[in-house]
Amino acid sequence: MSYDVAAVRSAFPALRAGAAHFDGPGGSQVPEPVAAAVAATLTAPIANRGRTTAAERTADDVVLAARRAVADLVAGDPGGVVFGRSMTQLTYDLSRVLSASWGPGDEVVVTRLDHDANIRPWVQAAAARGATVRWAGFDPATGELAPREVGRLLTGRTRLVAVTGASNLIGTRPDVAAITALAHEAGALTYVDGVHLTAHATVDVAALGADLYACSPYKFLGPHCGCVVVAPALLETLHPDKLLPSTDAVPERFELGTLPYELLAGTTAAVDFLAGLGGPEGDRRARLEAGMAAVEAHEDRLRVRIEEELTGLPGVAVRSRARHRTPTLLLTFDGRDAADGYRFLAGRGVNAPAGSFYAVEASRHLGLGDTGGLRIGLAPYSDDEDVDRLLAGLREWLAT
Ligand SMILES: Cc1ncc(COP(=O)(O)O)c(C=O)c1O
Numbered sequence: 001m002s003y004d005v006a007a008v009r010s011a012f013p014a015l016r017a018g019a020a021h022f023d024g025p026g027g028s029q030v031p032e033p034v035a036a037a038v039a040a041t042l043t044a045p046i047a048n049r050g051r052t053t054a055a056e057r058t059a060d061d062v063v064l065a066a067r068r069a070v071a072d073l074v075a076g077d078p079g080g081v082v083f084g085r086s087m088t089q090l091t092y093d094l095s096r097v098l099s100a101s102w103g104p105g106d107e108v109v110v111t112r113l114d115h116d117a118n119i120r121p122w123v124q125a126a127a128a129r130g131a132t133v134r135w136a137g138f139d140p141a142t143g144e145l146a147p148r149e150v151g152r153l154l155t156g157r158t159r160l161v162a163v164t165g166a167s168n169l170i171g172t173r174p175d176v177a178a179i180t181a182l183a184h185e186a187g188a189l190t191y192v193d194g195v196h197l198t199a200h201a202t203v204d205v206a207a208l209g210a211d212l213y214a215c216s217p218y219k220f221l222g223p224h225c226g227c228v229v230v231a232p233a234l235l236e237t238l239h240p241d242k243l244l245p246s247t248d249a250v251p252e253r254f255e256l257g258t259l260p261y262e263l264l265a266g267t268t269a270a271v272d273f274l275a276g277l278g279g280p281e282g283d284r285r286a287r288l289e290a291g292m293a294a295v296e297a298h299e300d301r302l303r304v305r306i307e308e309e310l311t312g313l314p315g316v317a318v319r320s321r322a323r324h325r326t327p328t329l330l331l332t333f334d335g336r337d338a339a340d341g342y343r344f345l346a347g348r349g350v351n352a353p354a355g356s357f358y359a360v361e362a363s364r365h366l367g368l369g370d371t372g373g374l375r376i377g378l379a380p381y382s383d384d385e386d387v388d389r390l391l392a393g394l395r396e397w398l399a400t
Pocket of ligand 1: 025026085086088117118193196215216225294358
């Protein structure tokens with residue numbers, strides 16, 4: 001199926017403001033149906049979840065539909081989809097409950113490729129329990145995180161392995177299935193940060209071997225909230241702190257307070273939008289697989305074009321080198337500050353921010369300190385004209 005980027009772009013009101021957006025890894029633009037679903041939920045008669053009044057049913061239906069949508073997106077179980085304010089908040093919450101049984105001698109493995117949201121909660125939980133943190137490094141020259149790097153850290157005392165599905169800094173997509181297989185052999189649970197990956201690939205949590213899989217709808221065209229997908233049977237074994245009158249049901253007992261119904265409706269609409277990119281055939285999961293494959297092919301073509309054209313620019317280093325990666329490039333410049341490039345491009349309506357984007361361990365490991373570089377992120381709405389503007393802007397800046 002051919003990918004009609006002009007039709008995709010026409011669904012995004014924000015693009016009419018004229019900027020070329022390469023800032024998707026920080027948060028994507030939102031298509032009209034997502035905004036409409038948020039507004040429709042806010043303006044419908046709505047109450048707390050229940051089945052007695054129509055207003056209660058609206059709230060309940062929105063939540064159940066959003067669980068089904070996210071489950072279709074990542075091939076998970078709707079009964080194990082937990083919603084929250086953000087991936088960071090959910091990971092902190094889950095780190096506290098998962099670490100409740102850890103003690104001195106227990107171990108947790110984190111990687112230097114990860115965003116800090118999949119590092120610090122585990123480091124702090126381990127410190128609170130007297131457990132040990134083991135760090136897996138990646139190869140700064142290639143950007144690869146070898147499964148054996150994680151494997152050599154595993155022991156019979158490893159309780160959890162936290163690993164990213166894809167780096168939000170350099171795009172590396174580690175072999176998560178191989179890493180989680182090793183973790184499972186050692187008897188450890190796996191927590192996979194899918195925030196960056198979910199926006200760029202077809203995800204199947206079972207194929208990844210993710211016991212817990214976290215993602216954030218605002219990275220895949222949806223509203224600002226987070227979710228974690230877990231097998232309901234695993235959730236049943238975990239008992240977070242909760243209010244006395246709040247339900248003990250799963251997954252609700254992990255969702256403190258009232259859910260943002262309007263954002264959940266927007267999340268469903270975002271999943272439906274992505275499914276729509278896969279054409280009309282088949283159930284939503286089948287359309288999502290086709291839609292994400294089309295997005296991946298489109299984004300990859302643009303990434304290759306950018307990389308080829310950057311090769312001709314003197315003094316530009318592409319730090320994203322892994323064999324398997326998302327269309328997310330980190331650039332550094334000989335003798336020049338990436339933040340200046342960011343500001344220069346912004347002045348020309350090209351949004352490609354500079355920084356380390358909370359992947360501070362990865363940035364340091366690459367020898368870039370906390371400064372990072374200039375990040376170019378592609379999204380389903382990126383097109384060749386955006387890329388023309390980016391490359392022209394970079395050439396102009398480098399010539400100053
Ligand atoms: C890879 C990755 N993990 C985690 C996060 C944190 O997500 P949230 O903003 O939902 O807490 C981000 C946000 O940029 C991210 O890119």
